[in-house]
Amino acid sequence: MRIVEVGPRDGLQNEKAPVPTDVKLRFIARLAEAGLKEIEATSFVSPKWVPQLGDAAELWPQLPPGPLYSALVPNQKGLARAIEVGVKRIALFTAASDAFTQKNINMTVDASLEVFRQVIASFRGAGIPPADQWMRAYVSTAFECPYAGRIEPGRVAEVANRLFEMGVDEVSLGDTIGVAAPVEVFRLADALDSRRKSQIAWHFHDTHGTGIANVSAALDLGYTAFDSSAAGFGGCPYAPGAGGNLATEDLVYFLERTGMPTGVDVDRMARASEEVLAVLGRAPTAKSQLAALAAAAKCAT
Numbered sequence: 001m002r003i004v005e006v007g008p009r010d011g012l013q014n015e016k017a018p019v020p021t022d023v024k025l026r027f028i029a030r031l032a033e034a035g036l037k038e039i040e041a042t043s044f045v046s047p048k049w050v051p052q053l054g055d056a057a058e059l060w061p062q063l064p065p066g067p068l069y070s071a072l073v074p075n076q077k078g079l080a081r082a083i084e085v086g087v088k089r090i091a092l093f094t095a096a097s098d099a100f101t102q103k104n105i106n107m108t109v110d111a112s113l114e115v116f117r118q119v120i121a122s123f124r125g126a127g128i129p130p131a132d133q134w135m136r137a138y139v140s141t142a143f144e145c146p147y148a149g150r151i152e153p154g155r156v157a158e159v160a161n162r163l164f165e166m167g168v169d170e171v172s173l174g175d176t177i178g179v180a181a182p183v184e185v186f187r188l189a190d191a192l193d194s195r196r197k198s199q200i201a202w203h204f205h206d207t208h209g210t211g212i213a214n215v216s217a218a219l220d221l222g223y224t225a226f227d228s229s230a231a232g233f234g235g236c237p238y239a240p241g242a243g244g245n246l247a248t249e250d251l252v253y254f255l256e257r258t259g260m261p262t263g264v265d266v267d268r269m270a271r272a273s274e275e276v277l278a279v280l281g282r283a284p285t286a287k288s289q290l291a292a293l294a295a296a297a298k299c300a301t
């Protein structure tokens, strides 16, 4: 099983209240202590578009040792900023819908793939030892676009295949607005190249509470990589209606209870987001986080 924790990036990018860099660093340290091994720590997008992550270059060199860290990169400028501070694992991002990429990255899907072709060449030529280089690409709106409606599975598969042909190591399929049901996961999986199963991750948002059901469907099909966010933080600034990401606490509970070890300590995980929640002035809402916190409080009395 692989869990890719996206809380510090996807989770925080949409938050209006600024989260100070030292709070983000303590959040990430606690996620690492909880046992998460892959963390998407930040994003080298334009700070004008996503001010919350404008501290990426300051944050990156201070990340606590342990996990494998990655960062979102939209273009050559983002790559140059990322490489300057030592990023070795990058995440590109496009979508299956032009209407979405126009709002999110100000270009069509085709144009984004052209940009990525150049970014990939620069990344591969940047002198990073091949064993340390890693590149994923997101395909957002893999089920539905907030602007263009439902998306055909064949279109998602086509974009994913083009990304694989360009040499990415992994494609993460995003249910950006959190609307999919398991039957749609089965339908999309049918359209995907089954030889790439170990290179596909699923990125569910939980707007309608279907995140875990969708994980279960993908697991049944033999997929083993899932993105999630501590406390269910999240939402995309350019995807109106998007709820939070699937909560890591709920994912860990589900996988462990299913008999699939995650290496994540449920109690530490439940507390990892406490300081960020306090900065945002919010109470926890993820079900398994609430359950773990309640159980710990009961034990303490």
Ligand SMILES: CC(C)(COP(=O)([O-])OP(=O)([O-])OC[C@H]1O[C@@H](n2cnc3c(N)ncnc32)[C@H](O)[C@@H]1OP(=O)([O-])[O-])[C@@H](O)C(=O)NCCC(=O)NCCSC(=O)C[C@@](C)(O)CC(=O)[O-]
Binding pocket: 010, 013, 043, 044, 045, 046, 047, 048, 049, 050, 074, 075, 077, 078, 079, 081, 093, 104, 105, 106, 138, 139, 140, 141, 173, 174, 175, 176, 203, 235, 236, 237, 238
């Ligand atoms: C792609 C751009 C940059 C195009 O933005 P643009 O305005 O079209 O770009 P531009 O090339 O015309 O540049 C405009 C200005 O931005 C600067 N600029 C340009 N690039 C960078 C950069 N990398 N870092 C810093 N600065 C940059 C550039 O230098 C220039 O500065 P100026 O001359 O005006 O002072 C912009 O649209 C952008 O940053 N978009 C990011 C939006 C975003 O982060 N969305 C959320 C992530 S996607 C997501 O959450 C979904 C996902 C992945 O989680 C999966 C799912 O749920 O489906």
